[in-house]
Amino acid sequence: MSIDPKTISKEDKISFIQSNSFAERTASILLSLPRGIKRSILMFADFIMSVVCLFLAVAARYGYLDHHVSLWLLSVSALIPVLCLYAIGFYNGVARGFFDAMMGSVLQLFFVLIIVAQTVLYFKLLPGIPRAVPILYLFLFFIWLWNSRLTIRELLARWQGQRPQYKYDDYDNVVIYGAGEAGKELLEGLKNSHKYNVVAYIDDDPQLTGAYLLGKKIYPAHRLVSLVDELEIAQVFLAIPSISRGQKRQIIDKLSGIAIKIKELPSLEEIADEKVTVSSMRKVDILDVLDRQTVEPDAKLLQLNIKDKCILVTGAGGSIGSELCRQVIKNQPKCIVLYELSEFALYSIHQELIAKQANDSIYQDIEVVAVIGSVTNEDNLLRIFKLYSIQTVYHAAAYKHVPMVEHNPFEGVINNTKGTYHCARAAIKANVETFVLISTDKAVRPTNVMGASKRLAELVCQALSQIDSQTCISMVRFGNVLGSSGSVVPVFTKQIQKGLPITVTHPDVTRYFMTIPEAANLVIQAGAMALGGEVFVLDMGEPVKIVDLAHRMIHLSGFDVKDAAHPNGDIEVIFTGLRAGEKLYEELIIGEDNVESTNHPLIMQAIEHSFPLADIEKVLFELTEKQKQFDVPWLKLQFKQFVAGYKVNT
Incomplete structure (x- = not known):
């Protein structure tokens, strides 16, 4: 015993x-x-x-x-x-x-x-x-x-x-899910560990039920939940490198509501020719908690506007912008220009791409250029476009944090809307082939300045796409991305690590989610499908209740939720109330019947109302003067006139 x-x-x-x-x-x-x-x-x-x-x-x-x-x-x-x-x-x-x-x-x-x-x-x-x-x-x-x-x-x-059992307080009983070769090698690697004690195997193969592997009994999959209490299991190690995301989610769902850590081995491709070790284990991807399926990107669409071309990314140091840079360089451009206002953010992504060039010869012939600049400076943009013969622009530069922009409305609109206007105009003047605006689901019936400014930016692009030019202008609209600066996942992770309560604005607040890499490659593919003036909408899957996400993250970290029904739990969820400009539910399209499918299963096209360019330009020309007066009522009046469904969130 x-x-x-x-x-x-x-x-x-x-x-x-x-x-x-x-x-x-x-x-x-x-x-x-x-x-x-x-x-x-x-x-x-x-x-x-x-x-x-x-x-x-x-x-x-x-x-x-x-x-x-x-x-x-x-x-x-x-x-x-x-x-x-x-x-x-x-x-x-x-x-x-x-x-x-x-x-x-x-x-x-x-x-x-x-x-x-x-x-x-x-x-x-x-x-x-x-x-x-x-x-x-x-x-x-x-x-x-x-x-x-x-x-x-x-x-x-x-x-x-x-001996170490009396010295270490973090000693955990572990069950290995998967009694194959990977599971066997994982147990070998864990034998000398002072932190983990493997007590059993779990496997879906009924022929293995009741057998022993290296002295550990193999239990059927349906016993997983009961074994957690019976064997005092603290962690589940998934040792099935070929497991699909759907199968992984089924296992996670079985353990829903149980305070247990789940870790997994990398995929077969990642561990090819390498021995399975304890250090190979990693936390389960948060995407596996969400009910979201992905599809393989279309390589032809990814390369259409990038391969052997000169590319410029605005906001290159941001969460989306930097990932766009990573995706762009993978598709072998001739040149990539990183355009960013923040010196530190620009330095970080520039050094990352330079390191990638040093480590892989296939990137060494690509010219990587870092440029400090504001998207509101049209003359500088035009100079850069012409100097580097830019053919494709991905416009990701924006102020996106809702409460921050709500308290700084004119700065938000000038950067998000007027900056888009100047950037797109410079692209047209320089005969850029493709211009893609990165938009947001917050542009749909917005209750905040940030969302309204992004819808105005879309209207700018819609209007400019109607003038005669060689530039194909399109927009791509999507929801929250996991891991971006200010998103809930990294915030929740830090709070859990510190043992602090998780802060959620409202028990009913829901959001759409996808990963940053998926969002970036879908943006590139959507831009390649454009003919001019399209508002593309990415399929974000089903919306997720933030409080449910918080609970799942607590359980996956091995803790119990502390609430009225469970006063002895570990981590509490505190509701702080909606912040300025926030709303409970986000939407991706303005109307119910104004969306069409495309050739890509995760990319749709929204048919949105537009305004003549002259009407939009009139507002932009007045913007600077109204900023001096800080005439916020005037600004919100323009929102009500141009942005469908806009209302102030009280």
């Missing part, structure tokens, strides 16, 4: 240590010996057993021990395999790290020795030794080597595993 280090009393510990003191002292003495002495002890023990095995082989052949067989001859013969083992490095390994591959080498050696011995006996160079003796002898000796090393390894592992 195993001992739980979390519940054992001090007296029990003392009693246990005293009862094992002789074994511990003996093991300590042996382990403290110099490496050469330990090797000599093992070789001497093997030699003695080699002699014994040879005697037994001869006795088994004759039915009794033939006194005519020379003891000296048997001893010399028994020494030969030991010396050969030394020659192949068998004694260079550590006994506690013994593994099957070494015994494979021993098996090959013994096969060669059998051939040599049979040749010697065939020519009668060793009279009195029957031909069957070498085979029987090496078989017995091989059994000794295998079992002796396994015994040493298990004894050392058990002795070393018992």
Whole structure:
């Protein structure tokens, strides 16, 4: 019966240590010996057993021990395999790290020795030794080597595993989901861990139910939830590298509401040609918690506006902008210009791309240029577009934090709307081929300045797309991205790590989510599908209640939710109230019936109302003067006139 280090009393510990003191002292003495002495002890023990095995082989052949067989001859013969083992490095390994591959080498050696011995006996160079003796002898000796090393390894592992249990408070019982090769190798890697104690396997294969793998019982998948309490499991390790996101979500859903950590091995592609280790384990991707399916990107669409072309990304240091830069450079542009107002953000993404060039020769011929600049400076943009012969622009520069823009309305509109106007106009003047605006779901029936400013930016692009030019202008609208600056996931993660309450604005607030890389490659694909003036809408899947997301993140971190029904929980969820400009639900389209499908399953096209360019320009020309007066009522009046569904959130 195993001992739980979390519940054992001090007296029990003392009693246990005293009862094992002789074994511990003996093991300590042996382990403290110099490496050469330990090797000599093992070789001497093997030699003695080699002699014994040879005697037994001869006795088994004759039915009794033939006194005519020379003891000296048997001893010399028994020494030969030991010396050969030394020659192949068998004694260079550590006994506690013994593994099957070494015994494979021993098996090959013994096969060669059998051939040599049979040749010697065939020519009668060793009279009195029957031909069957070498085979029987090496078989017995091989059994000794295998079992002796396994015994040493298990004894050392058990002795070393018992002592740290009293020293480490974070000792966790673990169940491995997946009794395949990856699960087997993972258990091997965990055997010397002081933090994890593997208590069982879980597998979906009914033929494996009830069997044992490396001494651990394999349970059926439906027992997973009951085993958590029964075996006091703290973590589940998913050791199925080929598992799909849907299968992974089913496992996570089984554990919904249970405070247990779930970690997984990387995919097969990531661990190809590498041994599975404990360090390979990583936390389950938060995307697996969300009910969202992804599709493989279309390589032709990704490369259409990028490969061998000159690309410029505004807001290149932001969450979306920087990921766009990463996706762009993967598709082999001729040149990529990073346009960013923040020096630090620009430096960070520029250094990242330079490092990528240094580490991979396929990127070395791509020119990477960093430019500090504001999107409101049309003359500077025009100069850069012409200087680098820009062919494709991804306009990601924007102020996007709702409460921040709500308190700084004119700065938000000037950057988001007027900046888009100047950037798109410069692109038209420079004969840029493709201009793609990154928009947001907050532009739909907005209740805040940020969303209204982005809808105005869309109207700017819609109006400019109607004038005669060589530039194809389009917009891509999507919701929240996981991991972007200010998004809830990194905020919740930090709060959980610090043991702080998770702050959620409202129990009913919902949002759409996708990952930053997926959003970036869908933006690129949508831009490649554009003919001019389209408002593309990305399929964000089903909206997610933020409070549900918070609860799932708490449970996946191994904690319990603390609330009125569970006063002894670990982490509480606190509702702080909607912030200025926030609304409960986000939308992706303004009307109910104004959306069309495209050739891409995750990209739709919204048919939105537009305004003449002259009407939009009139507002933009007045904007600077109204900013000086800080005439917010005038600004919101323009929102009501141009932005469908706009209303002030009270």
